Amino acid sequence: MSRALKGGLFKGLLLLSLLVGFLMLAALLVDVFKDGLPYLDLTLLTNPPSSDPAIAGARPAILATIYIGILLLLFVVPIGVGSAVYLEEYADKTRWYNKLLEINIQNLAAVPSIVYGILGLAFLVRGIGLGRVLLAGAMILTLLVLPTVIIASREAIRAVPDSIRQCAYARGATQRQDGRRQVLPAAIPGIATGSILALSRAIGETAPLLMIGALTYISFDPTILGAFTALPVQIYNWIRQPQEEFKLLAAAAIIVLLVIMLVLNSVAIVIRNRYQKRW
Amino acid sequence: MPQLRAKRRRIGEDVIKGVLAVCALISVATTVGIVVALFVPAFEFFQEISIVDFLTGKDWSPLFEPAHFGVLPLIGGTLLVTAIASAVAMPFGLGAAIYLSEYASPRLRGILKPAFETLAGIPTIVFGYFALTFMTPLLRDLGIQVDIFNTLSAGLVMGVMLMPTVASLSEDAMGAVPCDLRDGAYALGSTKVQVATRIVVPAAVSGIVASFVLAISRAVGETMIVLVAMGQQPNLTFDPREAAEAMTAFIAATGAGDVPTGSIEYKTIFAVGATLFVLTLVMNVFAIRLVRKYREVYE
Numbered sequence: 001m002s003r004a005l006k007g008g009l010f011k012g013l014l015l016l017s018l019l020v021g022f023l024m025l026a027a028l029l030v031d032v033f034k035d036g037l038p039y040l041d042l043t044l045l046t047n048p049p050s051s052d053p054a055i056a057g058a059r060p061a062i063l064a065t066i067y068i069g070i071l072l073l074l075f076v077v078p079i080g081v082g083s084a085v086y087l088e089e090y091a092d093k094t095r096w097y098n099k100l101l102e103i104n105i106q107n108l109a110a111v112p113s114i115v116y117g118i119l120g121l122a123f124l125v126r127g128i129g130l131g132r133v134l135l136a137g138a139m140i141l142t143l144l145v146l147p148t149v150i151i152a153s154r155e156a157i158r159a160v161p162d163s164i165r166q167c168a169y170a171r172g173a174t175q176r177q178d179g180r181r182q183v184l185p186a187a188i189p190g191i192a193t194g195s196i197l198a199l200s201r202a203i204g205e206t207a208p209l210l211m212i213g214a215l216t217y218i219s220f221d222p223t224i225l226g227a228f229t230a231l232p233v234q235i236y237n238w239i240r241q242p243q244e245e246f247k248l249l250a251a252a253a254i255i256v257l258l259v260i261m262l263v264l265n266s267v268a269i270v271i272r273n274r275y276q277k278r279w
Numbered sequence: 280m281p282q283l284r285a286k287r288r289r290i291g292e293d294v295i296k297g298v299l300a301v302c303a304l305i306s307v308a309t310t311v312g313i314v315v316a317l318f319v320p321a322f323e324f325f326q327e328i329s330i331v332d333f334l335t336g337k338d339w340s341p342l343f344e345p346a347h348f349g350v351l352p353l354i355g356g357t358l359l360v361t362a363i364a365s366a367v368a369m370p371f372g373l374g375a376a377i378y379l380s381e382y383a384s385p386r387l388r389g390i391l392k393p394a395f396e397t398l399a400g401i402p403t404i405v406f407g408y409f410a411l412t413f414m415t416p417l418l419r420d421l422g423i424q425v426d427i428f429n430t431l432s433a434g435l436v437m438g439v440m441l442m443p444t445v446a447s448l449s450e451d452a453m454g455a456v457p458c459d460l461r462d463g464a465y466a467l468g469s470t471k472v473q474v475a476t477r478i479v480v481p482a483a484v485s486g487i488v489a490s491f492v493l494a495i496s497r498a499v500g501e502t503m504i505v506l507v508a509m510g511q512q513p514n515l516t517f518d519p520r521e522a523a524e525a526m527t528a529f530i531a532a533t534g535a536g537d538v539p540t541g542s543i544e545y546k547t548i549f550a551v552g553a554t555l556f557v558l559t560l561v562m563n564v565f566a567i568r569l570v571r572k573y574r575e576v577y578e
Contacts, residue, residue, distance in 0.1 A: 003470050010472045011382060017374025018395065021446075024439040025398050031413040032405065082302030090296050091303075103567075105306050110493065110563040111556070112500025114527050115313060117534060118552045122316035126540050143309050150306065176295045204402030207502035207527070211534040232404045239408055239507055247412060254405050265400065 032258070036251030044252050048219040049234065053245035058253050061234035064134055064214075064222040065203050065260075068230060071138035072145070072202055077195050079142070080149030081184070084191075087150070088157040089179055109147035116144045117211025125212050132213030134228040140208050145198035152194020156187040189275035196268040200261045206232040231257050317556055320549035327543060333550065339513040339524075341547045342533075352513035353551060356523035360434045360505055361498040363519060367438020368494050372445025373487065379446065380453035381475045392450070399443040407507030410436035415508070428510030428522035437504050441494045448493065448570070452486020453479050489569035496562035500555065502527040526555050 047057025083105075091098040120140035124130045160183050168178035184191075209215075214233040222228040229237070231253060238250035325333065328348045336349015375395060379388050414432035418425050425431055456479050464478045480487065510522030511532050530548050538544045 003472075007470055007472050010475070011378070014374045014378035014382060017371040017442075018378055018391065020371050021375060021395055021398055021439065021442050024436075025401075027413060028401070028405070028409045031409055035412065079302045079305055082299045083306060086296070086299035086303045090299060101303055101307065104310050106567050107560065107563055108306055108309060110496060110559070110567075111313065112497075112502070112527065112559055114500065114502045114530055115317070115552060115556050115559075118530065118548060119309070119313050119316045121534055122320070122549070123312055127316075143305075146306060146309070174289055174292055176292050179295075200400070204404070206402070206404045207506075207531050210502075210531045213535070213537075215535040232402055235404050235408070236503065236507065239404075239411065247408075250408060251412075254408060257402060258405070261400065261402070 032251050032254050035248050036253075036255045039249050039252035040255055044249070044256070049217060049237075050219075053243060053249055056238075056246075056249060058231060058234050058256070060218045060220060060222055061229050061231045061253075062256065064137075064218075064228040065231040067134060067222060067224065067228075068138045068141065069199055069203050071135070071224070072142050073195065073199060075138065075142040076146055076149050076198065077191075080146055080195070080198075081153050081191055083146075083150045084153035084157055085179055085184070088154050089175065089183065105147045105150055109151065113144055113205055114207040114211065116140055117208035119143070120208060120212040132216070132227055133225050134222055135224050136212050137209050137214060137228060137230065140212060141202040141205060144205065144208060145202045148198045148201065149195055152198070153187070153191045156190025156194065157183060159190060160186045189271055192275075193268045193272045196264050196271070200264040200268070203230075203264075204232055204257065204261060206230075206236055209233050210236070231260075313556070317549050317553040320546045321553040324543070324546035324550040327546075328550075337515050339529075341544055346543070348547065348550075350526075350551060350554060352515040353524060353526045353529055354554070355515045355517075356430065356505075356509065356513070357499055357525040357527070359517065359519060359523065360430050360437065360509060360525055361495055363431060363434025364437035364441055364498040365491070365495055367435055368441035368445050368498075369491055371438075372442040372490070372494070373449055375442065375446040376449035376453060376487075377475050377480070379450045381471070381479060392447070395446060396443045398440065399447075401440070403440070403501060403503040404507070406436050406440050407433075407504045410504055410508035423520065425520040426510070426522045428508060428512075429520050430509050430523050431519035433504050433509035434519065436508065437498055437501055440501075440504070441497055444494050444497060445490045448490035449483065449487045452483035452490070455486070456482040485569045489566040492562050492566040492569070496559045496566065499562070500527060500559050502531050506531050526551050530555070 043055060044057045045062065046059050047055055048060055049058065050056040087098070087101065091101070093099070117140065120136055124136040124139060125132055130136045164182050164186060165178055168182045173181070209230050210233060213227075214229045215237060216227060216229055218227060218229045235250045235253045235257065238246040238253065241247070333348055333350050335351065336347060337351050338347035338349045339352045340347045379392055379395075383391060410432045411428075414436050415425055415427065415429065418429075418432055423431070460478050460482060461474050464474045469477070505525040506528040509525060509528065511524050511528055512522050513529075514521055514523040516523060530551055533544065533548050538548075
């Protein structure tokens with residue numbers, strides 16, 4: 001075989017790899033939209049679930065997902081940024097416990113989400129007796145995406161050049177003043193982007209919420225300390241119903257979920273492109 | 280040397296440092312929590328059920344009388360679906376990575392890479408829906424007699440989901456290979472194919488292997504695709520056309536039900552969970568080490 005032919009063939013195979021991915025993505029979207037569009041209407045957004053697919057909606061699930069998202073941001077941003085500032089600005093990286101901390105965060109990022117669900121079931125729901133409530137769901141998803149937020153925030157903080165810190169110190173700033181007034185403001189775009197992407201991942205998670213009892217029939221608007229079901233869990237619940245109509249309803253709910261995630265991701269990209277400084 | 284330290288300790292500084300350290304400690308507490316949550320009930324489980332029977336038994340029926348606690352059917356289900364997913368994700372992911380790293384212009388890569396990675400951002404429940412309502416009918420149309428729930432479509436779709444994981448990490452590793460190596464090979468008269476397959480891939484091999492291991496670990500830990508599309512009936516088989524149950528699917532299905540705290544059924548969640556955790560942890564530690572290693576080589 002000639003070199004040129006071989007080269008062309010090889011390149012063709014590589015392109016095919018990419019093509020398979022894009023074709024599958026296209027097939028997935030077409031599949032979901034073809035099934036779901038007829039059921040995508042106000043009923044879906046405003047009605048509670050029902051045994052009659054014609055009037056069934058996902059209002060409690062959508063509201064719960066929004067509440068979980070807000071709680072998650074309230075929890076994960078301070079803890080994640082705090083950890084990142086400690087690791088980047090304060091921690092002595094030669095100490096064994098700080099090294100351990102870093103390895104620990106990397107490993108946590110790769111723990112399967114269902115294991116976080118087990119943690120939630122054992123400690124939050126049954127252990128401290130919080131019960132199968134929305135707050136428990138938000139807490140467990142916080143722990144799930146915390147490593148992602150820490151890693152993203154650390155990168156954002158690390159990207160702030162040392163000259164800025166030296167400048168602050170030279171003017172007599174303490175380490176805390178430097179952190180709060182110089183480093184963090186400069187790192188905000190990176191931190192915001194990382195946090196929004198983590199939020200987007202968290203609201204698509206199903207398995208941990210299944211474990212803490214979100215697979216349940218809820219016909220009323222959720223409260224923080226009440227029983228709940230979230231949008232992905234509602235989707236799962238509809239997929240496993242035997243009637244075909246519920247599968248189509250699930251597809252419609254998937255469209256809602258994908259739109260929410262698309263909006264979040266777009267916001268993240270806009271923040272990154274508009275505000276992130278190149279030093 | 281002039282004295283650079285402040286003469287007076289500032290209490291505010293120490294408080295802030297303490298608060299930040301507490302934040303960082305939450306992730307340590309999470310790890311400790313996971314280990315305690317999994318292994319304490321798992322230990323109690325193994326006091327009632329012998330660990331040998333658990334690891335070698337071929338019958339898994341903890342919720343029925345007489346109950347059997349052989350985890351092999353669940354491990355078998357997980358391994359089979361993982362093998363299928365790997366067979367999809369590894370070659371296609373690596374192919375995509377080579378194209379992105381060696382053939383695509385920086386501008387094209389800037390568009391293709393994030394677009395390819397959107398696959399990784401889609402919730403797994405959506406992939407589960409896709410496997411059940413698209414892949415399974417497609418396989419049947421192609422003349423493959425699969426059950427409604429089957430390991431094959433779950434595995435294929437999981438492979439698609441994991442392609443960006445392999446592609447991204449491998450591409451990072453290939454991008455870290457210095458251009459001198461490529462230029463040297465070209466100077467000796469190599470073709471582009473030879474440079475890609477004999478220089479870049481071998482030089483980036485530890486990163487590529489790490490991406491493979493991470494993909495396997497993700498496949499083992501994936502829950503929703505197997506729960507929705509692979510089925511919930513333990514089945515020790517190598518036939519991917521049949522329904523089976525993966526470890527994660529058992530945990531989720533049992534956890535979602537209302538099993539009484541402290542019962543043996545409740546403890547099975549933790550025994551299987553501990554098995555899953557150990558399996559994935561070993562792979563993750565291995566992958567993270569490999570990634571670190573290749574990072575050090577060219578810096």
